[in-house]
Amino acid sequence: MTRAELLRRMQEQLHEGGLHGYILVRDLLTGEELGIEPDVQLPAASLVKVPLAVATAERIRRGELDGEAVLDVQPGRLTTPGPTGLSRFRHPARIAVDDLLYLSTSLSDGTAADALFTLTPPDQVSAILEELGLRGISVRHTISELTDTPAERFDAPQTHLAHALAIDAGTSGRGHRIPQLDTTRANTGSARAWTDLLQMLWRPSAIHPDVAARVRSLMTHNLLRHRLAPDFDSDASTWSSKTGTLLNLRHEIGVVEHADRQTFAIAVLTESFVPAGTQPGADALMAQVARTLRDHLRQQ
Numbered sequence: 001m002t003r004a005e006l007l008r009r010m011q012e013q014l015h016e017g018g019l020h021g022y023i024l025v026r027d028l029l030t031g032e033e034l035g036i037e038p039d040v041q042l043p044a045a046s047l048v049k050v051p052l053a054v055a056t057a058e059r060i061r062r063g064e065l066d067g068e069a070v071l072d073v074q075p076g077r078l079t080t081p082g083p084t085g086l087s088r089f090r091h092p093a094r095i096a097v098d099d100l101l102y103l104s105t106s107l108s109d110g111t112a113a114d115a116l117f118t119l120t121p122p123d124q125v126s127a128i129l130e131e132l133g134l135r136g137i138s139v140r141h142t143i144s145e146l147t148d149t150p151a152e153r154f155d156a157p158q159t160h161l162a163h164a165l166a167i168d169a170g171t172s173g174r175g176h177r178i179p180q181l182d183t184t185r186a187n188t189g190s191a192r193a194w195t196d197l198l199q200m201l202w203r204p205s206a207i208h209p210d211v212a213a214r215v216r217s218l219m220t221h222n223l224l225r226h227r228l229a230p231d232f233d234s235d236a237s238t239w240s241s242k243t244g245t246l247l248n249l250r251h252e253i254g255v256v257e258h259a260d261r262q263t264f265a266i267a268v269l270t271e272s273f274v275p276a277g278t279q280p281g282a283d284a285l286m287a288q289v290a291r292t293l294r295d296h297l298r299q300q
Contacts, residue, residue, distance in 0.1 A: 003034065006292070006296055018273055019285060021036050021037075021269070021289065022036060022040045022269040023036045023038065023191055023266075023293065024191040025265070025266050025297060026195050026266075027263075027297050027298075029261070032297055032300060035192070037191075038192040038267075041188045041189065041190050042188060042190070042251070043180060043183060044244060046243060048139055049242065050215065050219070052116055052120070054211060056097070056120055057210075058128055060098070066097065068096055068097070069097050071095060071100065071115055073092065074092050085103045087110050097119070100116055105215070106223060108243065110144070110147070113142075113143045125139040133205075136190055136193025137194070140186065140187055140188075141187060146246055163247060163275040164275040166247035167248055167275060181247065181249075190269075191268070191269050194253045198255050198265035200212070201219075216255075219255075222240065222243075227283045228286060228290055229241065230284075231288065231291040232287070232294075237259065238256070238257045239254055239255075241253060241254025248271055248273070249271060250270045250286065251267075251270065252286065253266065264294050264298075268289070270282070
């Protein structure tokens with residue numbers, strides 16, 4: 001099967017499963033890659049916590065932040081709803097910056113991320129990415145802004161209505177009536193840009209080795225492993241990743257390191273056109289397509 005035939009077949013499978021997919025798989029040893037519309041910009045959702053981690057770790061390295069410094073996180077002030085970590089706390093907490101970095105990245109804790117954003121605002125995160133030579137990722141707002149969408153305004157039995165609005169209210173230029181899905185206002189990145197960031201973290205680059213090692217460790221210890229991990233994690237490989245989910249968006253970026261030293265950076269960004277909140281089949285399909293592309297590169 002030719003590459004063109006393979007990519008067409010994968011696009012068809014994604015469409016049959018209710019997904020538009022924007023994917024890039026890159027062999028970090030050879031530079032060979034396979035992609036499906038990898039240059040399309042999509043809202044980043046929680047993927048933005050990776051550049052936030054890079055910026056925070058870089059500022060700690062420079063001495064601009066103290067990783068041991070303790071922040072007071074007050075309920076009702078930095079409260080960003082979410083399923084894990086500080087987002088579920090009911091009482092004030094005192095937590096070190098370095099531990100907030102762990103909570104934000106490895107647990108995808110939105111409240112921890114917003115505490116870090118008070119130290120390094122979105123425009124400063126963007127400036128650090130620019131200094132490091134990374135293009136194609138825009139950081140424009142905090143995590144708390146992701147919690148003011150139609151999904152929070154409907155009761156659970158009406159979740160499908162929020163997803164229907166997310167699916168139908170966009171424009172051909174990727175504007176959207178929902179600000180968090182409007183690529184001119186949201187945090188954004190393409191599959192290629194996220195893959196470039198992964199390559200900078202896993203291969204020598206302008207990112208300081210200590211910073212890269214810290215962020216790699218945070219991604220290796222990511223606890224949200226329901227999406228691509230089942231197809232990439234094994235006794236003979238290590239999967240380090242970060243997920244992102246917002247309304248009909250399901251994303252994951254990560255690196256799989258095999259025991260034979262083959263290493264692949266993978267970015268899978270998707271938009272569902274099925275109006276439903278819970279879609280385990282979509283998660284499994286994302287992993288299946290990404291693994292098929294990885295397998296094709298691995299056999300070259």
